[in-house]
Amino acid sequence: MLTQTPTPVNEEALKVRVEDVQLDITFEQLKRLVSPRALTGETMLMNMGPQHPSTHGVLRLLLELDGETIVNCIPDIGYLHTGIEKTAESKTYLKVIPLTDRTDYLAPMSNNMAFCGAVEKLVGIEVPLRAQYLRVILLELTRMNSHLVWLGTHALDIGAMSVFLYCMREREMILDIYEAVSGARMMSSYIRPGGLWRDVPTVFFDLVRRVLDVFPKRLIEYEKLLTKNPMWKDRTVGIGKISAQDAIAWGMTGPCLRATGVKYDVRKAYPYSSYDHFDFDIPTGTNGDVFDRYKCRMEEFNQSLKIIRQALDRLPPGPVMTSDRKVAPPPKHEIAYSMESLIHHFKLWTEGFKAPEGEVYFAVESGKGEYGVLLSGDGSSKPRRVHFRAPSFHNLQPINELARGHLLADLVAIIGSIDIVLGDVDR
Numbered sequence: 001m002l003t004q005t006p007t008p009v010n011e012e013a014l015k016v017r018v019e020d021v022q023l024d025i026t027f028e029q030l031k032r033l034v035s036p037r038a039l040t041g042e043t044m045l046m047n048m049g050p051q052h053p054s055t056h057g058v059l060r061l062l063l064e065l066d067g068e069t070i071v072n073c074i075p076d077i078g079y080l081h082t083g084i085e086k087t088a089e090s091k092t093y094l095k096v097i098p099l100t101d102r103t104d105y106l107a108p109m110s111n112n113m114a115f116c117g118a119v120e121k122l123v124g125i126e127v128p129l130r131a132q133y134l135r136v137i138l139l140e141l142t143r144m145n146s147h148l149v150w151l152g153t154h155a156l157d158i159g160a161m162s163v164f165l166y167c168m169r170e171r172e173m174i175l176d177i178y179e180a181v182s183g184a185r186m187m188s189s190y191i192r193p194g195g196l197w198r199d200v201p202t203v204f205f206d207l208v209r210r211v212l213d214v215f216p217k218r219l220i221e222y223e224k225l226l227t228k229n230p231m232w233k234d235r236t237v238g239i240g241k242i243s244a245q246d247a248i249a250w251g252m253t254g255p256c257l258r259a260t261g262v263k264y265d266v267r268k269a270y271p272y273s274s275y276d277h278f279d280f281d282i283p284t285g286t287n288g289d290v291f292d293r294y295k296c297r298m299e300e301f302n303q304s305l306k307i308i309r310q311a312l313d314r315l316p317p318g319p320v321m322t323s324d325r326k327v328a329p330p331p332k333h334e335i336a337y338s339m340e341s342l343i344h345h346f347k348l349w350t351e352g353f354k355a356p357e358g359e360v361y362f363a364v365e366s367g368k369g370e371y372g373v374l375l376s377g378d379g380s381s382k383p384r385r386v387h388f389r390a391p392s393f394h395n396l397q398p399i400n401e402l403a404r405g406h407l408l409a410d411l412v413a414i415i416g417s418i419d420i421v422l423g424d425v426d427r
Helices: 011-021 027-033 084-088 093-100 108-123 129-158 161-182 203-226 230-236 244-250 290-313 339-350 391-396 399-403 408-418 422-426
Strands: 044-048 060-066 069-076 358-366 369-377 383-389
Touching: 060 408, 069 399, 069 408, 084 093, 084 383, 093 108, 093 383, 108 129, 108 358, 108 369, 108 383, 129 161, 129 203, 129 230, 129 290, 129 358, 129 408, 161 203, 203 290, 230 290, 230 408, 290 408, 358 383, 369 391, 391 408, 391 422, 399 408
Parallel strands: none
Antiparallel strands: 044 060, 060 069, 358 369, 369 383
């Protein structure tokens, strides 16, 4: 049998190929990222994105392919960089909250909670129990909101269009709750330092009960459509595997980490907002593949419903904002007749409140994993440093390990299973 020896490609010719993919790194850096076969022309370099419908945002991947098999998958991020962290340092603590909505824009209340928790920890604010319970209800609804978008788009990537339509239908119920409590369907800015913007309206309880009644049946429908579907299993079982040791080394958290068997959840490890008052389980997998990441999130729906039901049944009466007038605005009805309240309101929203010098870290378990805020105060009304520990950023890092050796068609399933939001990656 005749064999053909590949013709070596000289460096000048390869540099032309590098210019074709327009990667913003030097030629020497690229040589360290790709395999030696790319230098001889045996493998192909190809761009996926940054405007690709299956990358879930403005993500660019430089692929090295041997036929349809992925040899290397190099992520190139930064196309959506907004400078939110630096912008936050020029705002008062209260005015940072709308910025947090726009990092992981599918889990705005989780972001609000992380930042407000950091402020409360820095300043030393006690949050009323009613506000804590309402926060738990809304945070679990936010987790379900995030998971619904993940499930719908993930299934759509693999070819299951009906599931996407069903998930968007159910998500409307959660967005109606957002609108009822905050007036906005996505960027709520509802959780504030010291508690909540206002107490929930009467309709809130009926809307939440409706979610509790409807969702269990709908989750069974999703499972019937996907879990035992042979085509779904062909596209997910054994695809994009990662070990527990590697997942920890890369900093993965949330369902991506728990799918490997690691039982880590911030709500259990470092309880916040009275999560230690509620009984719930931490779903885990064993194989760390696309299918186990799917199974973990599907079970998290049920655990969220369990937590919401407990919090709603035990919801205590009382205020939803701290009595500490340093950070709490005066009641609105007082502003109409009290000059002192009007001045207090005006100064709080224009000048803000001062936080002491110090540095704190506060984390929550968002739908994608550990969402943390590193907050540094300098004694003024503006933070000296704000840094978001975004789960999407850390979960995306091992994409090369997850994709290597799989077919190009498997890559969309792997990306979908990570559940990234590029606003969370780039910031």
